[in-house]
Amino acid sequence: MTSHDIRNDPVLAALGDLPACDVDEIRAHRLRRRCRAVLTAKPRGAIAASPLASLPWRRVLGPAVVAMWTALYVLATLQQAIAIFRP
Amino acid sequence: MDRDTELALVEGLRRGETSAFDAVYDAYRAQLFAFLLRLSRRRAVAEDLLDETWLRLVRHARGLQPDTRLAPWLFTVARNLYWSHRRACLLEETLDHGLPGLWPSRESWPSPFDLALAAETQRRLEEGLARLPPQHREVLLLVAAEGLTPTEAAGVCGVRPEAMRQRLARARAALAEELGASTGEAIVTKRRFGT
Numbered sequence: 186m187t188s189h190d191i192r193n194d195p196v197l198a199a200l201g202d203l204p205a206c207d208v209d210e211i212r213a214h215r216l217r218r219r220c221r222a223v224l225t226a227k228p229r230g231a232i233a234a235s236p237l238a239s240l241p242w243r244r245v246l247g248p249a250v251v252a253m254w255t256a257l258y259v260l261a262t263l264q265q266a267i268a269i270f271r272p
Numbered sequence: 273m274d275r276d277t278e279l280a281l282v283e284g285l286r287r288g289e290t291s292a293f294d295a296v297y298d299a300y301r302a303q304l305f306a307f308l309l310r311l312s313r314r315r316a317v318a319e320d321l322l323d324e325t326w327l328r329l330v331r332h333a334r335g336l337q338p339d340t341r342l343a344p345w346l347f348t349v350a351r352n353l354y355w356s357h358r359r360a361c362l363l364e365e366t367l368d369h370g371l372p373g374l375w376p377s378r379e380s381w382p383s384p385f386d387l388a389l390a391a392e393t394q395r396r397l398e399e400g401l402a403r404l405p406p407q408h409r410e411v412l413l414l415v416a417a418e419g420l421t422p423t424e425a426a427g428v429c430g431v432r433p434e435a436m437r438q439r440l441a442r443a444r445a446a447l448a449e450e451l452g453a454s455t456g457e458a459i460v461t462k463r464r465f466g467t
Contacts, residue, residue, distance in 0.1 A: 191415060191422070191440075196448055199397055200416035206309055207302040208319055216323055217297055221290045224330040 273299055273342075282340050285333040293330065296342060301326075303343075304350050307413050311354050313402055321357060325350045343420060348428045351410060358406070400450035408443035415440055 191197050207213070273281075284292025304325060308318035328349050336345075401409055414425040426436035 194444065196451070197412070197416040197444060199393070200401070200412055201419065203306075203310075203394060203397065203417055205302055206306045208305055208322065212319065213301060216326055217294070219323075220293060220297070220326050220330045223327060224285075224288050224290060224293055224333055 278342055279339070282336055282338060282342065285329070286336055286338070288334065293333070296329070297326065300343065300346055303418055304346055307347065307418055308350055308354060310398075310401060310413050310417070311351075311406060311410055312357075317357065321350060321353045324353050328353075341424070343418075344424045344427050347414060347418065347420065351414075351428055354410075396451060400447055403450050404443065404446055407439070408446050411436070411439050411443045412447060 208216075281292045281296050285296065301322070305318060305322050308321045308325075309315060312318050312321065325346060329346065401412065404412070410429065411425065414420045414428055415422055420428065422436050422440060423433045425440075426433040429436065429439075431439070
């Protein structure tokens with residue numbers, strides 16, 4: 186079906202004349218306010234700019250601390266296991 | 273809405289301007305709601321999906337491409353939300369077959385007879401539309417009721433333009449069959465004489 190067919194088709198054209206409908210004013214206003222609030226909210230990048238979330242912490246210090254604790258935990262577990270199974 | 277205005281509004285949305293949002297909201301809210309209402313046939317569902325569509329727009333506003341076409345973008349989101357909702361809730365089984373509580377048009381009619389005739393024709397049209405499968409309904413609503421081009425509608429539905437044209441022709445034939453000969457003639461007569 187081409188655009189020309191659509192324009193000249195009475196049934197399809199009648200669909201364009203169906204009555205308009207909308208949400209009630211209170212709901213429309215409430216949604217507008219909510220969307221405006223989301224639109225003007227601080228972007229995520231700006232929120233994450235705290236000293237703790239800064240680049241050195243996220244990229245270097247954080248992983249290093251986690252790795253150190255993990256290594257200590259594994260070592261302690263191994264020591265326990267060796268102590269149990271040592272004759 | 274002309275293309276320059278649309279591009280300016282997209283730019284405004286990307287900058288987080290509420291005035292741009294207001295303009296888009298006023299331009300497309302009723303259209304989107306009518307589409308969702310006729311597609312879902314439930315006012316409460318249409319209202320929820322409308323809320324979610326607009327919230328998606330503002331959440332993604334800063335990431336919009338500068339050349340975004342707003343109507344296809346909004347209708348794509350609304351349509352995808354409807355299909356997600358439908359899949360999640362298995363809507364079809366629980367639907368009642370009543371007409372959606374549409375608000376009357378503000379258009380005035382020349383006489384009570386014309387008014388009654390037009391209301392009857394529109395009622396049959398709404399009923400015929402409601403009886404169609406949703407795949408046919410969405411095509412007719414996007415192209416015939418909301419005025420998207422078949423190419424834009426194809427983008428919204430994620431199909432090729434040629435497939436969309438075929439789907440539109442099938443949907444139109446299905447609607448004509450639902451309407452029956454008498455209503456079809458009434459519509460043709462109404463449009464021919466402009467009553």
